[in-house]
Amino acid sequence: MRFPNIEPQNLEVVRTSVRGDGELAEPSNHERTALRLAQGERVVFEQSEIMIRQSAVHKAKGFRFQVKTDTMKKTVVTGGAGFIGVNLVRELVRKDDSRVVIYDNLSRAGVEKNLAWILAAGGKRVTFVKGDIRDFNGLKKAVKGASEIYHLAAQVAVTTSVERPVEDFEINALGTLYLLEAFRCHAPKALLVYASTNKVYGELLHIPLRKGGKRYHLLKNKNGIGEAENLDFHSPYGNSKGCADQYVRDYHRIYGLKTVVFRQSCIYGPRQFGNEDQGWIAHFIIKGLCGKRLTIYGDGKQVRDLLEVSDLIAAYGAAVKRISHTAGRIYNIGGGLANSFSLLELLDFLKKDGEINPVCDFSAWRPGDQKIFISDNTTVMKDLDWRPKVGKEEGIRRLTGWLREYVAGR
Numbered sequence: 001m002r003f004p005n006i007e008p009q010n011l012e013v014v015r016t017s018v019r020g021d022g023e024l025a026e027p028s029n030h031e032r033t034a035l036r037l038a039q040g041e042r043v044v045f046e047q048s049e050i051m052i053r054q055s056a057v058h059k060a061k062g063f064r065f066q067v068k069t070d071t072m073k074k075t076v077v078t079g080g081a082g083f084i085g086v087n088l089v090r091e092l093v094r095k096d097d098s099r100v101v102i103y104d105n106l107s108r109a110g111v112e113k114n115l116a117w118i119l120a121a122g123g124k125r126v127t128f129v130k131g132d133i134r135d136f137n138g139l140k141k142a143v144k145g146a147s148e149i150y151h152l153a154a155q156v157a158v159t160t161s162v163e164r165p166v167e168d169f170e171i172n173a174l175g176t177l178y179l180l181e182a183f184r185c186h187a188p189k190a191l192l193v194y195a196s197t198n199k200v201y202g203e204l205l206h207i208p209l210r211k212g213g214k215r216y217h218l219l220k221n222k223n224g225i226g227e228a229e230n231l232d233f234h235s236p237y238g239n240s241k242g243c244a245d246q247y248v249r250d251y252h253r254i255y256g257l258k259t260v261v262f263r264q265s266c267i268y269g270p271r272q273f274g275n276e277d278q279g280w281i282a283h284f285i286i287k288g289l290c291g292k293r294l295t296i297y298g299d300g301k302q303v304r305d306l307l308e309v310s311d312l313i314a315a316y317g318a319a320v321k322r323i324s325h326t327a328g329r330i331y332n333i334g335g336g337l338a339n340s341f342s343l344l345e346l347l348d349f350l351k352k353d354g355e356i357n358p359v360c361d362f363s364a365w366r367p368g369d370q371k372i373f374i375s376d377n378t379t380v381m382k383d384l385d386w387r388p389k390v391g392k393e394e395g396i397r398r399l400t401g402w403l404r405e406y407v408a409g410r
């Protein structure tokens with residue numbers, strides 16, 4: 001239904017029972033057209049829209065606007081301009097009826113390119129709030145009325161956390177607590193998915209392993225590391241993410257909120273701006289494509305299981321679908337043994353498959369670096385009826401293809 005020739009400044013709220021996502025324009029006294037808006041209807045201005053949450057009577061004159069019934073749910077993605085975030089937002093707007101709010105301070109270099117891409121790809125369904133996870137008031141506004149929250153915003157590098165532990169704590173631990181409080185007080189019926197990390201298990205020095213060929217091997221734990229493994233936070237990043245991981249879980253136990261934690265292994269895929277501090281697969285490929293030298297910390301035989309980002313997002317979706325069962329749970333998630341590579345093995349693969357061959361220097365081990373981490377996916381596979389679909393070779397080719405375009409275009 002369209003109402004022609006009405007200006008926003010001439011919209012008057014007669015009974016001020018309107019609660020909007022945005023501010024109503026200053027009402028004027030002109031009274032020509034009276035509109036009755038029911039709960040769930042939206043007023044759409046040229047740029048902004050206001051959802052009517054309670055019945056209200058408006059009087060308006062000379063103003064063009066549309067009244068629609070709002071059936072879209074609101075989803076908030078913190079860190080939504082980042083690598084995992086932007087892939088997630090793309091999937092959310094592709095597959096369901098969400099309007100998605102990206103809440104990000106754009107502090108990660110390169111993510112403004114992701115943001116421009118998703119705003120163009122997502123159209124009106126995606127809105128961006130430039131905000132910091134340490135800003136409690138900003139978070140309260142952002143989550144109000146949300147039905148799903150994905151918490152991905154973080155200080156993501158162990159190296160940076162060692163240099164600036166207080167800032168790392170404020171972003172990862174305190175920022176998560178602020179978000180949980182905003183969620184508890186302003187959207188308690190929503191659900192929240194948290195991107196935690198396998199770093200909560202520390203260096204895993206007690207796990208028997210051997211060095212052989214170009215990698216470390218697990219001697220027992222053949223399926224990898226499960227959720228029952230002891231927590232052993234190591235490095236400020238391990239501590240701050242681990243602290244957040246425990247708070248997220250506990251907000252389910254103490255307040256009954258619907259939260260799910262994923263302890264993620266190495267995630268990789270398109271739109272990842274890897275650098276020496278985080279995102280090692282993309283970093284190796286970028287170095288190779290640019291003909292730059294690469295530093296390997298340790299002996300290069302350390303092993304990670306790789307999970308392509310689309311598989312991670314499928315797991316988020318499956319957890320949300322089964323929220324009555326998954327609320328309060330924690331899942332280890334990674335590519336598993338079949339999708340594992342040591343650093344040296346990845347270099348061999350890149351050379352053979354993509355003719356990418358960076359010159360390597362070796363340096364001392366980094367603190368807390370696990371010699372081998374393979375996620376035991378047994379629980380996540382069973383509970384979510386999920387398994388990784390993208391094999392490591394196919395996934396790395398996908399990422400390489402995207403990075404070739406990115407490097408050529410920058």
Ligand SMILES: NC(=O)c1ccc[n+]([C@@H]2O[C@H](COP(=O)([O-])OP(=O)(O)OC[C@H]3O[C@@H](n4cnc5c(N)ncnc54)[C@H](O)[C@@H]3O)[C@@H](O)[C@H]2O)c1
Binds near residue numbers: 153
């Ligand atoms: N990529 C992986 O391999 C991996 C593995 C385990 C866990 N994780 C977790 O997944 C999440 C997403 O990681 P990613 O790889 O997409 O990283 P990313 O750096 O690409 O994305 C993080 C986003 O958070 C934003 N951000 C940082 N500080 C912020 C702040 N103070 N306020 C608001 N926004 C802020 C950044 O600008 C960025 O867009 C993180 O929580 C990370 O710890 C990632």
